Amino acid sequence: MILEKKVFHNMDEEKSYRKKRELREVDVKDQAWGSDFIADLIKAYGFDFVTFNPGASFRGVEESIVNYNDNSPKVITTPNESLSVSIAHGYAKATGEPALCILHNVVGTLNGAMGIYNAYADRVPIVILSGTGPMRKSKRRPWIDWIHTAQWQGNLVRGYTKWDDQPVHIDGVADSITRAYRIANTPPKGPVYVVLDHEVQECNLEEPIEIPNLEKLMAPSRMGADPDAIKQAAEILVGAEFPVIFVDQVGDSRNAVKSLIELAETLGAPVIDKRMRRYNFPNTHPLDLSGTEVYKKADVILAIDVWDIDYCTKKEIGITHTMTDQIEGEYQIITIGTDDLESSSLIPEYYAIRETEVSILADSELAIPALTDSIVKLIGDNKKLKEKIQLRARKMGEIHSEQREEWRKSIDKTWDETPIAPSRLAQEIWEVIQDDDWILVNGRLAYGGWPHKLWEIDEFDRYFGGDSGGGGVGYGIGGAIGGALAYLDSGKLPINLQQDGSLLQFPSALWIIGHYKIPLFTVVHNNHALFNSTNHRMKLAEVRGRDSSREKALIGTGLDDPITDFAKLAESMGVSGYGPVTDPNDLKPILQEAWEEMKTGKPVLVDVISQDR
Numbered sequence: 253m254i255l256e257k258k259v260f261h262n263m264d265e266e267k268s269y270r271k272k273r274e275l276r277e278v279d280v281k282d283q284a285w286g287s288d289f290i291a292d293l294i295k296a297y298g299f300d301f302v303t304f305n306p307g308a309s310f311r312g313v314e315e316s317i318v319n320y321n322d323n324s325p326k327v328i329t330t331p332n333e334s335l336s337v338s339i340a341h342g343y344a345k346a347t348g349e350p351a352l353c354i355l356h357n358v359v360g361t362l363n364g365a366m367g368i369y370n371a372y373a374d375r376v377p378i379v380i381l382s383g384t385g386p387m388r389k390s391k392r393r394p395w396i397d398w399i400h401t402a403q404w405q406g407n408l409v410r411g412y413t414k415w416d417d418q419p420v421h422i423d424g425v426a427d428s429i430t431r432a433y434r435i436a437n438t439p440p441k442g443p444v445y446v447v448l449d450h451e452v453q454e455c456n457l458e459e460p461i462e463i464p465n466l467e468k469l470m471a472p473s474r475m476g477a478d479p480d481a482i483k484q485a486a487e488i489l490v491g492a493e494f495p496v497i498f499v500d501q502v503g504d505s506r507n508a509v510k511s512l513i514e515l516a517e518t519l520g521a522p523v524i525d526k527r528m529r530r531y532n533f534p535n536t537h538p539l540d541l542s543g544t545e546v547y548k549k550a551d552v553i554l555a556i557d558v559w560d561i562d563y564c565t566k567k568e569i570g571i572t573h574t575m576t577d578q579i580e581g582e583y584q585i586i587t588i589g590t591d592d593l594e595s596s597s598l599i600p601e602y603y604a605i606r607e608t609e610v611s612i613l614a615d616s617e618l619a620i621p622a623l624t625d626s627i628v629k630l631i632g633d634n635k636k637l638k639e640k641i642q643l644r645a646r647k648m649g650e651i652h653s654e655q656r657e658e659w660r661k662s663i664d665k666t667w668d669e670t671p672i673a674p675s676r677l678a679q680e681i682w683e684v685i686q687d688d689d690w691i692l693v694n695g696r697l698a699y700g701g702w703p704h705k706l707w708e709i710d711e712f713d714r715y716f717g718g719d720s721g722g723g724g725v726g727y728g729i730g731g732a733i734g735g736a737l738a739y740l741d742s743g744k745l746p747i748n749l750q751q752d753g754s755l756l757q758f759p760s761a762l763w764i765i766g767h768y769k770i771p772l773f774t775v776v777h778n779n780h781a782l783f784n785s786t787n788h789r790m791k792l793a794e795v796r797g798r799d800s801s802r803e804k805a806l807i808g809t810g811l812d813d814p815i816t817d818f819a820k821l822a823e824s825m826g827v828s829g830y831g832p833v834t835d836p837n838d839l840k841p842i843l844q845e846a847w848e849e850m851k852t853g854k855p856v857l858v859d860v861i862s863q864d865r
Contacts, residue, residue: 273298273349275466282320283460286422287312287453290381291321293429296463299325299352301343301737303336305363307356309383309400312453314354325352328737328768331760333360335730337367337443338720339764340378342693342734345530346716348504350377350436351734357384357400361408361445366724371443372412373601374529374721375501377436378443379429380413385450387420405447411598418447422455430469437471439590439615441504475590477614477622485554485586485610486626490637492552492584494644495521498564501557501589502616503530506712511620512556513537518624518631520645521554522546526564528696529719534710538649543659543705546651548578552609557589557616560603571791584609588619601722659705671863672836674777678702680840681747681775684847688745693735694718694728695749699777700865703749713744725782726757729774733764736772745851748774752818753782753811759821765855766826773850774822774857775843778832779864780812786864802864815861822857831859 278296283289290313294302302325306314317327330336333355340351355361361382371378384405386392392401402408406416415435417428425448432444489495497516502508512533516523522541523533533540547553547565555561566575585608592613594602612619631637666673678699686708695703696718709715716735720727732748739746755761755776765772789805806812819829830846833839839860846856 273300273347278463280460280462283457285312285316285453285457286425286451286455287316288320289422289457289461290425290429290448290453291316293426293463294352295321295324296466297433301326301328302352302354303328303330303339304354305330305333305336305356305360307360307383309357309360309385309450310354310381310448310453311383312450313381313383313448328764330764332758333364334367334726335758335761335764337364337371337378337380338727338730338758339734339737340380341367341371341374341376341720341727342731343738344371344376344378344734345374345731346693346735346738348506350379350433352379352381355380355382357382358402358405358408359400361405365409366722366726367730368409368443368445369412369599370720370722370724370727372414372597372722373599374717374719375440375442375504376721377441379432379436380443380445381429382445382447383450383453384418384447387449388451391450406445409445413445414442416445416447418449419452420449422452422457422461425452426461426464430464430466434469434471439475439504440594442594474615474618475613477588477612477619479622481610481612482619482622482626485588485612486623486630488552488584488586488609489519489521489554489623490627490630494550495519495552495554496547496550497521497523498547498553498555498558498561499523499525499532500527500559501530502532502620503712503717504557505615505617508617508620509533509712511617511624515620515624515627517645518627518641520641520643520648522648524564527559527719528701528704528717529721530717531709531712531715535704536708536710538652539645541648541652541655543701544651544655545578546648548580550579550583551581552584552586553579555585555587555589556620558587559591561585561587561606562603571788571795586610586612588612588614588616588623590615656705663702663706666863668836669863670834670836671779671861672833672839673863674699674865675702675706676836677775677777677839677860677862678706680843681749682707683840684843685745685747685773688847688851689743691715691735691739691744691746692718693739693746693748693772694732695747699749713739713742718749725754728754729758729761732772732774733761733770736770740770746772748772750774750776752776752778752780752816755818756811756816762822762825762827762857766822769826769853770855771850771853772855773847774827774855776818776857776859777862777865778815778818778859779862780810780815781806781864782809782811783864785809818857818859822859826855828854828856829859830856831861833858833860
């Protein structure tokens with residue numbers, strides 16, 4: 253099956269980036285089964301795709317989507333449930349709107365649990381449907397229906413979803429799914445889980461069920477900020493000698509990112525993004541100081557949509573489990589965000605609570621402009637204050653330029669090394685793609701962060717975040733597919749900077765890319781190791797005075813015997829494979845050839861034998 257798409261071959265053609273989801277009119281007159289109504293309801297929401305690994309527990313919904321609704325939304329067959337959730341995760345993160353996936357009763361839910369937790373920790377909205385049952389015991393087939401039917405299936409994921417429900421009759425399904433969609437899309441966003449019993453799906457309908465007025469059931473309006481708190485924060489920031497802005501998930505909103513630029517420029521304050529979980533701020537802006545340590549001299553920290561202050565301000569020495577505050581003097585903290593609304597979780601993914609001067613519970617899309625307006629009023633016509641802000645901004649711009657130049661020069665030291673250095677790999681990719689209209693759909697952790705140091709990631713549709721949220725190995729390839737699907741007809745050329753160990757978690761993802769002919773440019777950073785664990789092993793052995801060699805550390809963490817030939821693996825699944833590339837001088841020509849093929853609308857993969865990140 254080939255997905256419909258528009259391929260742009262040059263930048264002269266008009267850009268038409270992804271559009272907001274639109275509700276659809278649905279004709280319900282031919283409904284005959286419960287699953288027909290369920291299929292109509294999800295079609296009415298305007299979902300473009302649904303991912304699932306097929307299972308008998310939701311055979312009714314499957315059949316209704318494919319036959320009754322003629323494959324609407326489009327089914328993306330996924331050979332693994334966690335991968336299915338990851339694709340939905342990437343799609344939702346790219347669009348900012350809920351994505352849809354379906355899991356197969358107990359076993360599918362257990363298999364997809366890591367993906368669900370990733371989405372929960374990443375504050376990403378996914379509507380997860382799951383089959384179960386029959387709950388009515390007299391209808392259960394011997395053995396299989398008994399071992400796959402839970403007493404209350406939501407218990408399996410309640411510790412890391414925003415909400416779950418299990419309607420017992422078709423008349424409760426509309427309330428469950430509409431409420432789920434609304435809750436998933438209300439900040440802080442997250443995955444929701446609705447269980448559909450066999451009988452709910454396969455019951456005969458006496459008459460068609462009308463679709464509710466979905467426009468009147470959407471998420472509530474954004475939460476505004478307390479004006480007094482905004483004023484207090486503005487006074488502190490204007491009076492500061494060196495305010496620093498930390499960000500994490502501002503990039504959930506395009507408007508918030510635009511407002512953040514104006515806020516930073518109004519204050520002349522540097523912006524630092526340590527996690528790169530979203531596109532929060534252009535890395536080419538003079539006030540982007542991510543990757544530097546200027547924050548050490550801050551006297552006021554403004555944390556906007558930041559998961560945790562300690563992650564921003566403290567240095568972690570992981571091998572000894574110690575955290576040291578890096579800010580040199582006393583400082584005040586101001587926070588803006590909605591994390592305090594997050595429900596409790598089985599896993600307390602929050603950190604220790606910190607004292608704050610002002611804590612503003614609000615949606616940053618509304619709070620940032622309000623704060624900027626308040627600051628502008630306080631500055632007024634104060635020339636001395638304006639000069640102070642301009643001087644600070646110029647100094648930050650100089651540090652920004654110096655740091656970018658230092659990163660560019662540093663790649664020369666390892667340019668000719670083999671295996672190929674991650675810095676050279678990132679630079680060579682940049683030289684190939686820079687004149688085209690690309691988007692990075694996965695790659696925060698790959699390549700040691702070099703793409704953010706060397707590339708120009710300067711607009712919202714260049715990057716939407718490459719972190720799984722929950723740190724689960726394997727998210728990357730699924731997230732990349734989801735992102736590529738989100739931008740399928742936009743003219744954007746999606747790039748996946750893929751880690752080898754993560755890809756080996758779900759090599760079947762290559763089949764999805766090949767089967768649906770999803771145009772995706774994947775470059776594998778193949779260091780033949782699960783390097784995070786390799787690195788931990790080496791550091792711990794060194795502290796303990798034992799053999800800290802990489803060779804010894806690869807026992808239990810290495811993927812080196814044999815080294816996977818990802819190019820051949822890709823070819824076997826319908827993706828054009830290049831490599832493995834071992835000679836640094838061959839790298840750019842091969843990347844260029846693969847990139848040109850991908851621009852024709854074909855999926856490609858380049859396997860690069862690389863150094864550790």
